[in-house]
Amino acid sequence: MKFFSETVKLEKNKWLEAQRDSLAALEEIKKKQPSLTINQSEILDFAFMNLSLQMTDEHWKQKLDSNPNFVVYKPLLQNHKKTVDSLEVEYKTYYLDDLEKFSFDDSYKSELKLESNYEELLQDYIEKFVQNYEFHLPKKDAPVAAGDYCKVVFYEKEEQKASERPVFVYAGKSKDQLAFEILSLELNKPKAIDFYGLKGYVEVLEAFEVKHMPITEENVKLLNLPFAQTLADLKNVVYKQVRENIVANCLYYYGNDALNFYTLNNKDIAKIEFEKDLEAATSQMDQSKNPNFANYTLKKFSVEVMLRQKWNIDVTEEELHAELQIVNSFINPPKNSSVNWPRLYHVVFCKKLGLRLLKKNFPEVYNEHKEFVRIS
Numbered sequence: 001m002k003f004f005s006e007t008v009k010l011e012k013n014k015w016l017e018a019q020r021d022s023l024a025a026l027e028e029i030k031k032k033q034p035s036l037t038i039n040q041s042e043i044l045d046f047a048f049m050n051l052s053l054q055m056t057d058e059h060w061k062q063k064l065d066s067n068p069n070f071v072v073y074k075p076l077l078q079n080h081k082k083t084v085d086s087l088e089v090e091y092k093t094y095y096l097d098d099l100e101k102f103s104f105d106d107s108y109k110s111e112l113k114l115e116s117n118y119e120e121l122l123q124d125y126i127e128k129f130v131q132n133y134e135f136h137l138p139k140k141d142a143p144v145a146a147g148d149y150c151k152v153v154f155y156e157k158e159e160q161k162a163s164e165r166p167v168f169v170y171a172g173k174s175k176d177q178l179a180f181e182i183l184s185l186e187l188n189k190p191k192a193i194d195f196y197g198l199k200g201y202v203e204v205l206e207a208f209e210v211k212h213m214p215i216t217e218e219n220v221k222l223l224n225l226p227f228a229q230t231l232a233d234l235k236n237v238v239y240k241q242v243r244e245n246i247v248a249n250c251l252y253y254y255g256n257d258a259l260n261f262y263t264l265n266n267k268d269i270a271k272i273e274f275e276k277d278l279e280a281a282t283s284q285m286d287q288s289k290n291p292n293f294a295n296y297t298l299k300k301f302s303v304e305v306m307l308r309q310k311w312n313i314d315v316t317e318e319e320l321h322a323e324l325q326i327v328n329s330f331i332n333p334p335k336n337s338s339v340n341w342p343r344l345y346h347v348v349f350c351k352k353l354g355l356r357l358l359k360k361n362f363p364e365v366y367n368e369h370k371e372f373v374r375i376s
Contacts (some may be wrong), residue, residue, distance in 0.1 A: 001275050003094045005078075008059055010051070010087040019084070022047040032197045044082050052077065055089055057341075063093050071096040071305045073298065076281050094278050102268045102306050108258045108357045112365055114250050122246075126238050130215045130231070135222060136208035143184045146172035149208040150182055154193075156200035166205055178202055240372065247372045248326075252347055255354030262307070263300045274298050304349060311356065315348045319375060323348050351375050 022043050030036045056075055063072045075091040082088075115121060136149050144150060148171045155161040169179040181193050181202050190201035215223070217231050228234040263269060274295060282294035307313060323344055352375055358366045 001094045001273075001278070002097065003092050003275075004063060005090075005092050006059075007088055007090045008055065010055065010089070012085060015047070015085075015087045018047040018051050019043055022050060025050075028198075040084065044084070048080065048082055048087065051087070052080075052089070056091070059089075059091055060093070063095075067095065067097075069097070069099065069309065071099065071302050073278060073301070074281070076277060092277075094275060096272070096302065099306055099309065102266070102310075104262055104266065104303075104307060104310065106311070106357060106360060108261060109361060110254070110257060110261070112250055112254050112354075112358055112362065114246070114369075118243075118246060122239060122242055125242060126235055129238055130235065132212055133215045135211045135213060135219075137211060137222070139207040139209055140187070143186050144171045144182050144204055144207050145209075146183060147210050149210050150204050151206040152178050152182055152202060152204055154178060154195055154200055154202050156198060158201075161203070170210070171207075243372045244374055247369050248351060248374060251351040251354040251358070251373070251375075253350075253354075254358065255350030255352070258353055258357055259300060259304060259307070259350060263296065263303045266303070269299050269303060272299060272302065304346065307353060308349065311353075313349060313352050313356065315345055315352065319348050319352075320344055322374070348375070 023038070026036070026038050026042065026046060030038060056077060059075050060072070063075070073094045075093040077089060078092050079090040080088065139148065149168065150171055151166050151168055153161060153164050153166045155164045167176070167178065169176050169182075171179055172183050173179060177193075177195060181191060181195075182204050185191055185202075185204050187204050187207055190203045193200065193202050195202070213219070215231060215234060220228065220231050220234055223234070225234070225237070228237050278298065279294040282297055285297070286293040308315075320341070327344070355366075355373060355375060
């Protein structure tokens with residue numbers, strides 16, 4: 001296979017900043033592990049460990065952007081040299097550039113997998129949703145009681161408070177030390193605590209009394225939703241959101257199944273032979289120890305890139321961030337800094353691939369659901 005061989009030198013100010021951050025992190029670790037020795041070598045190793053993944057991803061993005069008509073595989077870190085003043089990393093990046101010999105037939109005939117009674121299931125879900133809703137009623141003066149839903153922040157110093165990310169917990173119930181520390185605490189009144197070895201303060205920013213009860217015409221406005229002023233409005237909104245989620249999930253699995261189909265059945269893809277070091281690096285991602293994992297993963301990635309290029313399936317920044325919002329709705333708190341962007345890209349790509357094939361091969365099915373498709 002062809003490959004690029006390049007040495008990347010990190011900007012000095014970024015390298016020095018990484019060392020400062022590493023020193024601070026090591027000092028925090030030392031508070032819990034007093035026997036830890038901190039020296040210049042430890043700081044450099046820790047800084048490189050924290051930077052290497054980010055540097056590799058940035059180098060990969062640079063190679064992808066500068067070679068839009070290639071299949072570019074994740075760079076392999078070959079060597080690195082580090083001193084207090086500099087960090088240099090050597091990469092080998094494999095690629096395919098003869099993509100014209102690969103072709104794909106878009107008449108994928110598998111049908112979209114959607115429950116035949118999805119409408120009945122939807123209506124049942126909506127009724128259950130309405131009959132036992134968890135209302136969060138704002139508290140202003142009363143102290144936090146067990147079961148209250150609270151927005152909480154922990155900080156070591158007052159000046160750090162604004163930069164800390166709050167979390168939401170159920171007082172006295174969530175599996176989190178903070179959930180118990182805030183019992184009987186008043187709003188915006190910090191309490192000094194020892195939080196897993198760190199001395200600091202916990203503060204309740206917002207508190208809500210939790211009540212489970214049916215949503216009615218009389219209390220629907222307690223939800224403070226401008227688009228749902230009546231019970232009928234709310235049911236329509238819930239119906240639309242849930243059906244959009246159903247369609248989105250179906251499109252993802254449909255597109256991913258198609259991607260697997262092309263990976264397994266394209267005779268030209270079957271002929272690709274990957275270098276051993278590329279397969280070895282890819283196999284490290286596997287938890288199942290499947291001997292075919294690396295080869296199949298690399299072929300599937302190749303097919304994804306080729307289909308994107310040949311069929312002009314573009315994934316935009318806007319679509320990625322829309323997908324991220326969906327992911328973050330299930331995370332407390334949202335963690336944008338730890339997002340698996342390649343995975344997110346793959347999910348959006350599969351949805352768009354599924355949509356393309358559905359439009360072409362099953363237009364009547366597409367027309368039935370197009371009102372609830374969030375991507376284009």
